[in-house]
Amino acid sequence: xxxxxxxxxxxxxxxxxxxxxxxxxxxxxxxxxxxxxxxxxxxxxxxxxxxxxxxxxxxxxxxxxxxxxxxxxxxxxxxxxxxxxxxxxxxxxxxxxxxxxxxxxxxxxxxxxxxxxxxxxxxxxxxxxxxxxxxxxxxxxxxxxxxxxxxxxxxxxxxxxxxxxxxxxxxxxxxxxxxxxxxxxxxxxxxxxxxxxxxxxxxxxxxxxxxxxxxxxxxxxxxxxxxxxxxxxxxxxxxxxxxxxxxxxxxxxxxxxxxxxxxxxxxxxxxxxxxxxxxxxxxxxxxxxxxxxxxxxxxxxxxxxxxxxxxxxxxxxxxxxxxxxxxxxxxxxxxxxxxxxxxxxxxxxxxxxxxxxxxxxxxxxxxxxxxxxxxxxxxxxxxxxxxxxxxxxxxxxxxxxxxxxxxxxxxxxxxxxxxxxxxxxxxxxxxxxxxxxxxxxxxxxxxxxxxxxxxxxxxxxxxxxxxxxxxxxxxxxxxxxxxxxxxxxxxxxxxxxxxxxxxxxxxxxxxxxxxxxxxxxxxxxxxxxxxxxxxxxxxxxxxxxxxxxxxxxxxxxxxxxxxxxxxxxxxxxxxxxxxxxxxxxxxxxxxxxxxxxxxxxxxxxxxxxxxxxxxxxxxxxxxxxxxxxxxxxxxxxxxxxxxxxxxxxxxxxxxxxxxxx
Amino acid sequence: xxxxxxxxxxxxxxxxxxxxxxxxxxxxxxxxxxxxxxxxxxxxxxxxxxxxxxxxxxxxxxxxxxxxxxxxxxxxxxxxxxxxxxxxxxxxxxxxxxxxxxxxxxxxxxxxxxxxxxxxxxxxxxxxxxxxxxxxxxxxxxxxxxxxxxxxxxxxxxxx
Ligand SMILES: [Cu+2]
Numbered sequence: 001x002x003x004x005x006x007x008x009x010x011x012x013x014x015x016x017x018x019x020x021x022x023x024x025x026x027x028x029x030x031x032x033x034x035x036x037x038x039x040x041x042x043x044x045x046x047x048x049x050x051x052x053x054x055x056x057x058x059x060x061x062x063x064x065x066x067x068x069x070x071x072x073x074x075x076x077x078x079x080x081x082x083x084x085x086x087x088x089x090x091x092x093x094x095x096x097x098x099x100x101x102x103x104x105x106x107x108x109x110x111x112x113x114x115x116x117x118x119x120x121x122x123x124x125x126x127x128x129x130x131x132x133x134x135x136x137x138x139x140x141x142x143x144x145x146x147x148x149x150x151x152x153x154x155x156x157x158x159x160x161x162x163x164x165x166x167x168x169x170x171x172x173x174x175x176x177x178x179x180x181x182x183x184x185x186x187x188x189x190x191x192x193x194x195x196x197x198x199x200x201x202x203x204x205x206x207x208x209x210x211x212x213x214x215x216x217x218x219x220x221x222x223x224x225x226x227x228x229x230x231x232x233x234x235x236x237x238x239x240x241x242x243x244x245x246x247x248x249x250x251x252x253x254x255x256x257x258x259x260x261x262x263x264x265x266x267x268x269x270x271x272x273x274x275x276x277x278x279x280x281x282x283x284x285x286x287x288x289x290x291x292x293x294x295x296x297x298x299x300x301x302x303x304x305x306x307x308x309x310x311x312x313x314x315x316x317x318x319x320x321x322x323x324x325x326x327x328x329x330x331x332x333x334x335x336x337x338x339x340x341x342x343x344x345x346x347x348x349x350x351x352x353x354x355x356x357x358x359x360x361x362x363x364x365x366x367x368x369x370x371x372x373x374x375x376x377x378x379x380x381x382x383x384x385x386x387x388x389x390x391x392x393x394x395x396x397x398x399x400x401x402x403x404x405x406x407x408x409x410x411x412x413x414x415x416x417x418x419x420x421x422x423x424x425x426x427x428x429x430x431x432x433x434x435x436x437x438x439x440x441x442x443x444x445x446x447x448x449x450x451x452x453x454x455x456x457x458x459x460x461x462x463x464x465x466x467x468x469x470x471x472x473x474x475x476x477x478x479x480x481x482x483x484x485x486x487x488x489x490x491x492x493x494x495x496x497x498x499x500x501x502x503x504x505x506x507x508x509x510x511x512x513x514x515x516x517x518x519x520x521x522x523x524x525x526x527x528x529x530x531x532x533x534x535x536x537x538x539x540x541x542x543x544x545x546x547x548x549x550x551x552x553x554x555x556x557x558x559x560x561x562x563x564x565x566x567x568x569x570x571x572x573x574x575x576x577x578x579x580x581x582x583x584x585x586x587x588x589x590x591x592x593x594x595x596x597x598x599x600x601x602x603x604x605x606x607x608x609x610x611x612x613x614x615x616x617x618x619x620x621x622x623x624x625x626x627x628x629x630x631x632x633x634x635x636x637x638x639x640x641x642x643x644x645x646x647x648x649x650x651x652x653x654x655x656x657x658x659x660x661x
Numbered sequence: 662x663x664x665x666x667x668x669x670x671x672x673x674x675x676x677x678x679x680x681x682x683x684x685x686x687x688x689x690x691x692x693x694x695x696x697x698x699x700x701x702x703x704x705x706x707x708x709x710x711x712x713x714x715x716x717x718x719x720x721x722x723x724x725x726x727x728x729x730x731x732x733x734x735x736x737x738x739x740x741x742x743x744x745x746x747x748x749x750x751x752x753x754x755x756x757x758x759x760x761x762x763x764x765x766x767x768x769x770x771x772x773x774x775x776x777x778x779x780x781x782x783x784x785x786x787x788x789x790x791x792x793x794x795x796x797x798x799x800x801x802x803x804x805x806x807x808x809x810x811x812x813x814x815x816x817x818x819x820x821x
Binding site for chain 1: 739740742743744753794795796798799802
């Protein structure tokens with residue numbers, strides 16, 4: 001995908017005589033002498049910002065401190081994670097359930113922090129899964145994925161998860177046009193124009209709990225929805241999406257989807273859509289999607305399959321959606337902090353068009369259309385345009401804002417970040433990136449209140465930056481100081497692959513939001529919890545064996561189990577009895593077919609194991625927990641199927657009853 | 662962990678060492694960090710009969726409070742007895758037999774609710790650590806729960 005994109009862009013590069021070199025200069029350029037000091041955070045001191053970075057094809061989210069660039073955590077969301085047991089433990093498996101069963105991987109592109117009144121509020125962060133369309137909510141008190149909702153009628157869930165200024169909705173637009181789930185999908189691919197549609201999902205978010213609910217979908221022409229942002233302030237109530245492939249090509253898109261001079265930014269009046277829904281204009285369609293929620297008291301995920309969705313045909317309603325022509329395959333769609341300016345970045349264009357919300361409303365009022373596109377009005381380019389940034393660079397992708405009237409745009413092909421004035425559209429400064437930069441992030445940079453001190457660029461290619469590690473080099477981020485007139489490069493830091501979008505917020509906002517340090521064991525309502533060693537036991541139910549086990553520095557209870565047989569289906573329900581911050585214990589068992597468990601203080605987690613061989617099987621703690629960590633272990637005796645060794649378990653007695661037989 | 666104590670502690674340190682003030686949250690606490698190790702260098706301020714924490718005195722009844730002891734036994738079952746036996750036998754930590762005769766009630770209450778600073782300062786606990794090699798964890802025991810545990814320990818030591 002990356003290669004095709006590069007190829008498409010090469011056409012423009014070759015055609016341009018203005019830029020003699022698109023490669024960055026040598027690797028030391030743009031670094032000033034005191035950069036090290038400005039990113040140094042002394043041992044034991046905290047960083048100023050949290051940076052949440054999408055994990056791309058790792059399916060996860062990583063968390064960094066800024067300005068140090070130190071990685072603090074990887075939060076598993078859409079992919080199984082052996083380090084934490086996410087997607088391996090019985091409790092977390094339901095979180096990766098979909099309408100087509102358990103799916104252990106995804107491609108995680110964008111992140112969006114929840115907002116209140118257009119400002120980052122530090123409560124949740126939303127994440128998209130690109131491949132099997134899903135949206136997740138990560139709870140920032142626990143840094144844990146709390147909810148995952150699958151999206152029907154979608155494919156390539158790219159323009160998501162973007163939110164409205166009070167987190168009323170999370171939206172998700174489909175990158176690939178496909179027939180809806182409620183239509184016949186067994187059609188020739190070359191009937192794209194007739195049969196393929198695009199659906200945009202509106203997910204309602206509960207104000208208090210954050211719980212998500214797929215409220216409705218808009219049915220739209222089959223184009224590729226790429227990115228999005230909500231209006232804010234005066235444009236609250238509107239959403240903006242970039243669309244490419246308005247040619248509706250279905251093959252060799254690098255040429256066939258680049259035919260038209262202009263594609264579109266689609267403006268959606270979601271308040272109007274709400275009115276139509278209320279008036280009963282939506283239609284309930286049959287489909288199937290999973291809705292998975294995490295319960296913090298039972299420490300268990302639940303997956304529910306839903307079977308219908310409310311669809312509103314936006315092509316039939318003439319006043320929900322409007323199209324604004326936008327030069328050549330627009331990618332990023334970014335709204336400035338005032339809500340007046342909408343920046344579209346045509347990735348094959350050599351200019352940046354900036355649209356005016358006021359002009360758009362005015363043009364809609366006067367029906368200043370140049371025609372329609374499959375029933376959706378197309379506004380006149382010149383009627384909605386605030387202006388164009390001329391010759392900013394090559395391959396503009398994404399724009400964020402510093403809250404002081406400036407915009408910062410990344411350029412994939414010319415590998416640079418360019419600072420420009422939103423009102424005058426004059427280029428003010430440019431710095432190289434190393435290189436092929438995609439998204440960028442300014443803490444709060446897509447909200448009403450950016451913290452315009454740092455800018456982080458997320459690079460696709462990292463040639464010449466780090467020690468070589470085989471054919472693949474780590475992807476990277478670069479930190480710039482933007483507090484002055486000129487941007488200054490301060491730091492490179494590696495990321496998990498491949499970083500797309502990111503969000504950042506002041507550290508205090510996150511760490512003072514009621515951060516959880518332990519799970520209170522009194523509130524542990526896991527159905528198979530053992531609250532103390534006296535509640536530990538081993539229970540056989542047919543060929544299922546349930547082990548209620550506890551762990552504490554530095555032993556398991558029980559630590560000797562006999563009477564397990566080949567062919568048994570064994571469940572270890574393990575409770576960590578610690579109530580001390582940062583004392584997880586691990587549990588691993590020889591030849592387990594899953595992963596380890598990593599269990600937090602006060603938490604219960606379950607590992608399933610099916611013994612296949614007769615013999616003695618050790619288990620041990622994987623997380624170094626005390627001076628006696630190596631001693632934290634135990635044994636299981638596995639007897640042949642049909643054996644009459646009775647079930648027994650013990651701790652601290654060297655002769656279980658069965659051993660005497 | 663008791664925040665006010667830590668704050669006092671780190672403020673005292675800040676003055677003593679001429680350092681910038683650090684808030685309690687900024688110090689790394691578990692396992693002995695800046696605050697705890699440096700504080701250990703000044704044993705003069707530590708009273709080994711009282712320990713360190715919020716308790717100066719603890720009023721004990723002449724006879725056992727049975728209800729309180731039962732509650733204490735419950736809490737101990739979840740948070741304590743995986744490491745402490747009721748006999749004098751060592752498990753992960755020392756056995757509880759006779760603890761209410763060896764220690765004052767306020768020392769026990771302080772140690773249960775505020776273990777880390779005491780592990781760093783108390784000479785007898787340090788000697789104990791050389792034997793057990795596991796620091797007693799802060800189990801997030803509330804004041805009420807701690808008092809119940811103390812009553813349960815008294816019951817174990819024969820108070821009627
Ligand atoms: Cu352990």
